[in-house]
Amino acid sequence: MRPAVRCFGLAAPLLLAASVAHGIEQGEPRSGIAFASPETRAMQADDTANPGLFWVLDGEQLWAKREGAAQKSCGDCHGAASASMKGIAARYPAFDDKTGQAVDLTGRINLCRTRHQQATPLPHEGKEMLALTAFVGFQSRGLPMAPPADPRLAPARAQGEALFTQRMGQLDLSCANCHEANWQGRLGGSPITQGQSNAYPLYRLEWQGLGSLQRRMRACMVGVRAEPFDYGAPEFVALEAFLATRAKGLPVETPGVRP
Amino acid sequence: MPRTLINVPKTAKAGEIVEVRAMIAHPMETGQRMGVNGAMIPRDIVNRFVCTYGSEVVFAADLWPAVSANPFLSFSLRAKEAGVITFSWTEDSGAVHVATADITVT
Structure with missing residues (x-):
């Protein structure tokens, strides 16, 4: 069974046309928890309330x-x-x-x-x-994301960056269209966020359970009506490698809580 | 056996109002969802939660299919005497999961 398609896709082209592009300034990554409601933040911060x-x-x-x-x-x-x-x-x-x-x-x-x-x-x-x-x-909670300076990872990171900026799906949107250019905006009432990878695997209230970063990326791909990669596909690992460099310095929040 | 997470202060002053939290890992399957083969997934929820302090029931709740997975309940009670606080969750199947915590009152 295919995962349910969230109907936020239609609003995207309108929103893109209406808003000004804001790239993430260097050295200013912001965790997804900064966009969450105070209730969700409290849930993540309290180990007796974090599922x-x-x-x-x-x-x-x-x-x-x-x-x-x-x-x-x-x-x-x-x-x-x-x-x-x-x-x-x-x-x-x-x-x-x-x-x-x-x-x-x-x-x-x-x-x-x-x-x-x-x-x-x-x-x-x-x-x-x-x-x-x-x-x-x-075990790494609270420590900053520290992607290794390993030159052998460079090809994967480059592939990940290319995938991040590549338009895909029937809506013809790339990850960067939302998460780089419009992360300060909202889509269907929800904050877009920078798409940072520092809290995975995380508990999503919508999922009623824990899910991996790849599950999140598959949900985004289905949202732009693209054919998602398989779990564990090299493309996803490449994206994860790129996202880790992008989230450098953000504290690990595992297990995070998101709406 | 599902996991439970409870939070009760270890000590309290007599007469003090303390906050108590309880969460159980449970899918809370509503019975309204369809599985991959088109068959309905049978309802499986925790339908009753009871908290007793000593021998007295201090908090109880009926839970319904609209309650989320891993239900989290938080409430207050007045610390009177040292004793055992017992939390029990009853499933549709009749199975009861119990967790206990001790509280010392000074």
């Missing part, structure tokens, strides 16, 4: 669970996540030597599963994968 913490707690259990033919848990190699995973999510996507490609956190967890645990990869948007990425991301 994303349920996934973090599940992830903590999965971290210690022995899996696969090797009967190893994440903790058997990495030790306590509070020490070994601190700052990791802030640095992803990173370059994987063996495959010679950029990998995001989800991809890295599945590589760990197949290489070291000899287990089957987890489905991208499944509860277990979201719990693990939320738990690993949670």
Whole structure:
């Protein structure tokens, strides 16, 4: 079943014509939480009210669970996540030597599963994968996004930037048309935001659950009536690599809360 | 067993009004949605929440299908004596999930 199309698309060309283009000034990225209502901000800030913490707690259990033919848990190699995973999510996507490609956190967890645990990869948007990425991301909460200065990531970042500015879909809109040129505006009553990637995976009230950055990007692609890439597609990893450089310096908020 | 997150202050002065929060991880499936095969997804919600302080019921609520997933409830109660605060959520299936917290009153 295709995800439901949100009907905000029609207003977009009118809005683009009416508003002045504001590029994001250098060194001034703004997290999506800055655009949220005070209630949503309070929900994210309070660990007893943030439903994303349920996934973090599940992830903590999965971290210690022995899996696969090797009967190893994440903790058997990495030790306590509070020490070994601190700052990791802030640095992803990173370059994987063996495959010679950029990998995001989800991809890295599945590589760990197949290489070291000899287990089957987890489905991208499944509860277990979201719990693990939320738990690993949670260890970096509050730390600034710090994409590594790895020249091998340059091709992926360049591809991501090209995709970010490439018009697509029946509405012929690029990510940048909204999230660079019109992030101060509103669309269908909702703030557009800069499309920053520092709070994923996050709890979206509309989803009634936790979702990954790729789910968010797929929803945007469906919104402009483009054919979304598959989960885990290299295009999405490239976009994530570019978005990480764009969000540099913003604090990691995992698990964020958004409307 | 669904997870629960509760927040009760550990200590309070006698007569003080304290805020209590309770959240349960639950899909709150309304029964109005269709699954991938066209069949209706059966209703599965938490329909009753009760909070007891000692032996007295201090807060109770009926929940309905329009309540969001992972329902979060926040309310106040007056600290009278040291005791156990018990939270219970009852599902449509009749299953009851219970969480407890101790409060010390000075």
